[in-house]
Amino acid sequence: MKIALVAFDTRGGVQPYVALALGLQTAGHEVIMITTAGFRELVTGHGVHLTATTGDTEASVRELGGAAELGARERNRLMRRQMQETIGTTTSEVLAAADGVDLVMAGIGGSLTGRPVAEKLGVPYVEAHLQPLGPPTAAFPGPLLPQVPGWLGGPGRRLSHRVTALALQAMFGAANRGIRAELGLPRRRVRTSDSPTAVYGFSPHVVPQPPEWGPRRRITGYWSLPAAADWVPPAALVDFLAAGPPAVGVGFGSMSSRDPEALSDLVLAAVRRAGVRAVLLSGWGGLAGRSGDDVFVTAEAPHDWLFPQLAAVVHHGGAGTTGAAFSAGVPAVVVPFAVDQPFWASRVHGLGTGPTPIPRKRLTAENLGDALLAATTDAAMSRRAADLGTLIRAEDGVTAAIHHLESSLG
Numbered sequence: 001m002k003i004a005l006v007a008f009d010t011r012g013g014v015q016p017y018v019a020l021a022l023g024l025q026t027a028g029h030e031v032i033m034i035t036t037a038g039f040r041e042l043v044t045g046h047g048v049h050l051t052a053t054t055g056d057t058e059a060s061v062r063e064l065g066g067a068a069e070l071g072a073r074e075r076n077r078l079m080r081r082q083m084q085e086t087i088g089t090t091t092s093e094v095l096a097a098a099d100g101v102d103l104v105m106a107g108i109g110g111s112l113t114g115r116p117v118a119e120k121l122g123v124p125y126v127e128a129h130l131q132p133l134g135p136p137t138a139a140f141p142g143p144l145l146p147q148v149p150g151w152l153g154g155p156g157r158r159l160s161h162r163v164t165a166l167a168l169q170a171m172f173g174a175a176n177r178g179i180r181a182e183l184g185l186p187r188r189r190v191r192t193s194d195s196p197t198a199v200y201g202f203s204p205h206v207v208p209q210p211p212e213w214g215p216r217r218r219i220t221g222y223w224s225l226p227a228a229a230d231w232v233p234p235a236a237l238v239d240f241l242a243a244g245p246p247a248v249g250v251g252f253g254s255m256s257s258r259d260p261e262a263l264s265d266l267v268l269a270a271v272r273r274a275g276v277r278a279v280l281l282s283g284w285g286g287l288a289g290r291s292g293d294d295v296f297v298t299a300e301a302p303h304d305w306l307f308p309q310l311a312a313v314v315h316h317g318g319a320g321t322t323g324a325a326f327s328a329g330v331p332a333v334v335v336p337f338a339v340d341q342p343f344w345a346s347r348v349h350g351l352g353t354g355p356t357p358i359p360r361k362r363l364t365a366e367n368l369g370d371a372l373l374a375a376t377t378d379a380a381m382s383r384r385a386a387d388l389g390t391l392i393r394a395e396d397g398v399t400a401a402i403h404h405l406e407s408s409l410g
Contacts, residue, residue, distance in 0.1 A: 001102045001340075002102050003031050004094075005033045005034065006022065006035070013109055015042065016224070018033065023223075023399065023401070032050075032101065032310055036052060038240065043152075055327070087175050091116075094123075095117050099121070101410070104123060106129075108129065112175060120183045121164035126405060127196055128201070129200050130319040131319060132200065134213050139160060139210035140157065142157075146302075146343040162230040174254070199405060201403040207219060224327060231302060241309055248279070248372060248376065249307065249312075250267050251281025251283050267368065274373040275373075303326075307325055308330070312330055312332065314333045316336065317337075317348075318344070322347070329393075330386075333358070333368070334348050336360065342359070351388060
């Protein structure tokens with residue numbers, strides 16, 4: 001098959017799709033990955049064909065004025081404005097790139113253009129999600145409303161999925177109507193009685209396969225992308241890791257901060273309160289360079305290489321980073337900012353592989369230091385994280401996704 005894989009997201013939300021694209025190519029399919037030009041090196045560096053669209057995801061995140069501090073209403077308003085400014089160009093670019101394909105795949109980030117483009121081209125559309133988006137289920141709460149009171153039980157969890165769907169509709173509904181009009185499609189998509197084929201790039205050991213989803217939706221395991229073959233770790237980082245007891249890793253990925261220096265000072269105070277060494281991943285402006293004898297600062301490092309060498313990881317709860325920490329088998333302190341991050345934070349804590357999450361707005365040097373101390377000294381927590389990591393590393397999410405795709409579509 002010739003497949004268009006559409007992925008508009010931050011790096012953590014694009015990288016799993018590169019792994020999936022690489023697996024599809026290895027299985028004999030022709031893949032065109034459609035994403036913004038800022039991910040050119042990530043995509044083509046792994047031998048995947050890229051058709052780049054206009055725009056820069058990192059620049060857009062930085063233009064939000066500090067994703068770490070924005071409230072939900074302000075963040076949604078700015079995101080809607082950005083979509084309105086770029087959606088027409090992006091739609092025409094995706095349509096041109098996908099011309100002649102047999103199949104379009106996308107998750108939540110790419111579905112806004114990917115689904116209507118597939119409809120316009122008259123080809124199947126496959127959902128490829130990094131979050132548990134699907135029909136309401138009692139197996140777990142909706143990814144945008146994870147804190148469902150226990151006394152509400154199964155009905156409450158099902159309701160949280162409906163609330164999640166309404167929230168996504170509020171965010172993307174106007175843009176979706178504009179895209180459909182531009183493509184000459186009916187205002188509303190015609191729904192068929194068949195459940196769509198869907199694959200989910202996370203582990204069933206983390207989120208169980210719900211019976212309500214039926215056989216066409218499959219949780220496959222994580223879509224993990226190894227470091228590029230020519231990647232060599234910086235010698236200084238290798239020396240730092242070897243110079244003492246296992247360090248902790250701290251990074252907030254794409255969650256840029258209005259004041260990265262202040263956030264870095266808070267993190268360093270917490271690290272020293274816990275008495276640990278640390279590797280700081282500065283990411284997209286979340287942390288500034290504040291190095292020292294007990295701290296090493298780097299822009300980034302492949303998680304599959306770095307995380308297994310650490311005693312614990314502090315992260316923002318993005319789907320990809322959460323999966324990397326689970327796979328590495330190390331405890332995680334999650335500092336969720338927004339969107340689906342509180343859901344993944346709740347899974348880390350619920351599985352006993354990390355202390356109580358600390359929402360970004362409540363983060364202090366004291367509570368982060370205490371959480372780091374717990375994550376690095378609680379033997380039972382470390383054992384649970386290691387056991388879960390063993391189970392996850394035994395999975396092959398990419399191969400399972402491809403098998404499900406091929407068997408469902410023939």
